Amino acid sequence: MIPDYFRLVLNQLRRRTLRASLTVLGIIIGIAAIIALLSISQGLKSSIEEQFQTFGVDRIIVSPKASQTSAPGTGATTLTTDDITTVEKVPDVSYAAAFLLEILRVEYSRQKISTYVTGLPFDLHKQLIKDYGLKFSEGNYLSSLSSREVIVGHRIATDTFDKSLHINNQLLINDVPFRVVGILESIGNPEDDSVIWISMDNLQEITGNKKSVSMIDVKLNKGSDPIQAAEKIKRRLQQAREDDESFDVLTADQLLSQFNLVLGIVQAVLIGIAFISLVVGAVGITTSMYAAVTERIAEIGIMKAIGATNNQVMSVFLLEAGLLGVFGGVVGVLLGFLAGKGVETIAHQAGFTILTVSLSPGTAIGGVAFAALVALSSGLVPAYQASRLNPVDAMRFG
Amino acid sequence: MRKPIIRLENVWKTYSLGEAKVNALQGLDLEIFPGEFVAVQGPSGSGKSTAVNMIGSLDYPSRGKVYLNGRDITSFSESDLAQLRGQTIGFVFQSFNLLPTLSAIDNVALPMMFQGVSRQKQLSTAREILVRVGLGHRLDNRPGQLSGGEQQRVAIARAMANNPEMILADEPTGNLDSSTGKAIIELLKEVNKEKKTIVMVTHDVKLSREADRTIYLKDGKAVKRL
Ligand SMILES: Nc1ncnc2c1ncn2[C@@H]1O[C@H](COP(=O)(O)OP(=O)(O)OP(=O)(O)O)[C@@H](O)[C@H]1O
Ligand SMILES: [Mg+2]
Numbered sequence: 001m002i003p004d005y006f007r008l009v010l011n012q013l014r015r016r017t018l019r020a021s022l023t024v025l026g027i028i029i030g031i032a033a034i035i036a037l038l039s040i041s042q043g044l045k046s047s048i049e050e051q052f053q054t055f056g057v058d059r060i061i062v063s064p065k066a067s068q069t070s071a072p073g074t075g076a077t078t079l080t081t082d083d084i085t086t087v088e089k090v091p092d093v094s095y096a097a098a099f100l101l102e103i104l105r106v107e108y109s110r111q112k113i114s115t116y117v118t119g120l121p122f123d124l125h126k127q128l129i130k131d132y133g134l135k136f137s138e139g140n141y142l143s144s145l146s147s148r149e150v151i152v153g154h155r156i157a158t159d160t161f162d163k164s165l166h167i168n169n170q171l172l173i174n175d176v177p178f179r180v181v182g183i184l185e186s187i188g189n190p191e192d193d194s195v196i197w198i199s200m201d202n203l204q205e206i207t208g209n210k211k212s213v214s215m216i217d218v219k220l221n222k223g224s225d226p227i228q229a230a231e232k233i234k235r236r237l238q239q240a241r242e243d244d245e246s247f248d249v250l251t252a253d254q255l256l257s258q259f260n261l262v263l264g265i266v267q268a269v270l271i272g273i274a275f276i277s278l279v280v281g282a283v284g285i286t287t288s289m290y291a292a293v294t295e296r297i298a299e300i301g302i303m304k305a306i307g308a309t310n311n312q313v314m315s316v317f318l319l320e321a322g323l324l325g326v327f328g329g330v331v332g333v334l335l336g337f338l339a340g341k342g343v344e345t346i347a348h349q350a351g352f353t354i355l356t357v358s359l360s361p362g363t364a365i366g367g368v369a370f371a372a373l374v375a376l377s378s379g380l381v382p383a384y385q386a387s388r389l390n391p392v393d394a395m396r397f398g
Numbered sequence: 399m400r401k402p403i404i405r406l407e408n409v410w411k412t413y414s415l416g417e418a419k420v421n422a423l424q425g426l427d428l429e430i431f432p433g434e435f436v437a438v439q440g441p442s443g444s445g446k447s448t449a450v451n452m453i454g455s456l457d458y459p460s461r462g463k464v465y466l467n468g469r470d471i472t473s474f475s476e477s478d479l480a481q482l483r484g485q486t487i488g489f490v491f492q493s494f495n496l497l498p499t500l501s502a503i504d505n506v507a508l509p510m511m512f513q514g515v516s517r518q519k520q521l522s523t524a525r526e527i528l529v530r531v532g533l534g535h536r537l538d539n540r541p542g543q544l545s546g547g548e549q550q551r552v553a554i555a556r557a558m559a560n561n562p563e564m565i566l567a568d569e570p571t572g573n574l575d576s577s578t579g580k581a582i583i584e585l586l587k588e589v590n591k592e593k594k595t596i597v598m599v600t601h602d603v604k605l606s607r608e609a610d611r612t613i614y615l616k617d618g619k620a621v622k623r624l
Binding site for chain 2: 003004007008011012014015016298299302303304305306307308309310311312390391392395
């Protein structure tokens with residue numbers, strides 16, 4: 001019985017390919033847009049989470065309050081070397097590493113760029129590199145506090161200058177010569193792959209800025225509760241800074257959820273847009289289902305004359321709408337996924353090699369089901385009206 | 399006395415076109431008995447098609463009663479009527495009215511599909527009937543690939559699909575040349591020999607002579623003579 005209806009409807013669709021394709025176009029576009037956005041944001045989310053995983057949950061970041069500062073290195077930093085001492089004294093803290101970021105002139109083989117140079121504490125830099133899960137593709141750690149040595153990220157070595165950079169090459173930072181001693185393996189996002197690390201002492205000497213700090217990265221002792229530790233650090237800093245609150249203390253979890261919040265907003269906006277295109281698709285299906293019904297009024301009359309009940313006529317048209325929806329959904333999911341993969345390729349070319357667009361089976365099935373649902377509900381009214389036609393009047397048509 | 403398959407009792411059918419009302423049928427009485435071959439004649443607009451629609455329970459009368467095998471169909475729901483119609487009555491129309499996207503065999507299978515017959519049985523029955531009407535070599539052709547006479551044969555095959563008691567044909571030869579038309583009438587007569595009641599509207603006096611009797615319609619009523 002049901003296979004018969006399938007055969008009947010498939011036959012109709014096969015003989016009316018053009019109209020059928022125009023009908024599904026709206027659905028395809030809507031679903032493709034949604035799936036592309038979902039797969040990209042799913043990929044984005046899992047790659048961010050992955051980075052946080054290597055970063056670790058037992059870490060706390062102290063930074064100047066976002067609203068009160070602009071980019072690091074612009075002199076608006078409110079953290080100082082005194083704050084490090086305060087943080088280090090909190091019992092849960094294993095170590096507190098201060099970072100100073102400055103925008104400086106960097107020159108290699110007569111090519112000049114302006115970029116962030118990071119100063120990190122020499123005595124902690126080995127520990128940090130280990131804890132961040134970083135590996136050297138060439139060379140090794142800095143050898144001493146004051147020797148003019150630099151560690152660079154993968155992109156600085158390969159993509160930034162016309163000539164690729166290797167260990168023992170010379171980099172001029174604000175005209176001071178530094179020897180490249182280490183090149184890091186790629187992490188997957190262009191920002192982290194573009195680091196230029198020198199010792200804090202060297203950076204302070206170059207810039208003359210001996211007091212301020214851009215950020216403090218705190219590692220906690222094993223087993224301590226990050227939320228409680230963050231509270232303690234916050235209280236101590238407030239006391240030490242005489243009730244000044246122009247800083248943020250965030251656990252890795254909080255950072256992640258901040259990221260996810262922003263991502264969620266972006267996602268919601270994009271899905272809203274995709275949803276609108278799906279509504280347009282549904283309107284498209286409705287109008288072309290109406291067209292299909294009008295086109296076939298005479299056939300509906302014939303079907304009823306030879307014994308089709310209203311429900312049987314309605315089943316035929318609903319099945320047609322549903323099949324168009326499923327077809328549009330499947331094509332839309334595939335196209336959307338391909339579009340997502342296209343974005344992934346572009347992202348990889350831009351250095352975001354960590355972004356892997358992924359589509360869970362649930363989302364794919366959901367996309368198809370949603371398309372079918374939209375098609376069915378937009379086919380419902382035309383199908384109902386078709387089924388109510390009087391066979392005699394209907395057969396006069398056409 | 400034999401019981402009629404169909405009895406129309408003082409049937410009126412009024413169409414309203416805006417303000418104006420047209421009485422297509424005005425108190426039509428008639429009976430059709432099992433196994434009969436009845437011709438229906440009358441001038442254009444006399445209500446022949448409307449009468450056939452009533453006989454075939456395709457439409458409800460505005461007034462009066464229609465009995466199908468003794469049961470008043472005016473009290474039936476549309477869907478019940480469709481089921482009943484599908485089982486007991488087959489239609490043949492002037493303009494063939496086949497579904498253009500379906501092959502001959504699928505067109506003949508369709509009425510069986512709406513009765514829930516299995517696909518296997520649909521195909522074997524459809525093939526058998528199409529062979530009988532002389533279209534064994536045209537099973538997979540669509541209507542557009544068939545001549546008018548062949549299309550009308552497919553339509554007759556479709557009308558016989560559910561082994562109905564009665565076949566209603568409204569000017570089945572109207573779109574065909576006279577020799578093709580004659581062959582169609584011969585086919586209907588053969589079907590009639592299998593104890594199927596046939597009601598056929600025709601303008602052609604010669605063709606109506608092939609019937610057992612003729613019902614004459616004028617102004618929506620049955621009359622003795624035209
Ligand atoms: N759906 C309708 N709406 C309005 N008027 C109708 C309708 N169907 C039939 N009529 C009118 O009812 C009358 C009878 O029509 P019917 O089709 O039964 O005539 P007929 O005898 O079959 O004519 P013909 O020989 O031309 O086919 C005509 O005047 C026709 O215009
Ligand atoms: Mg007529």
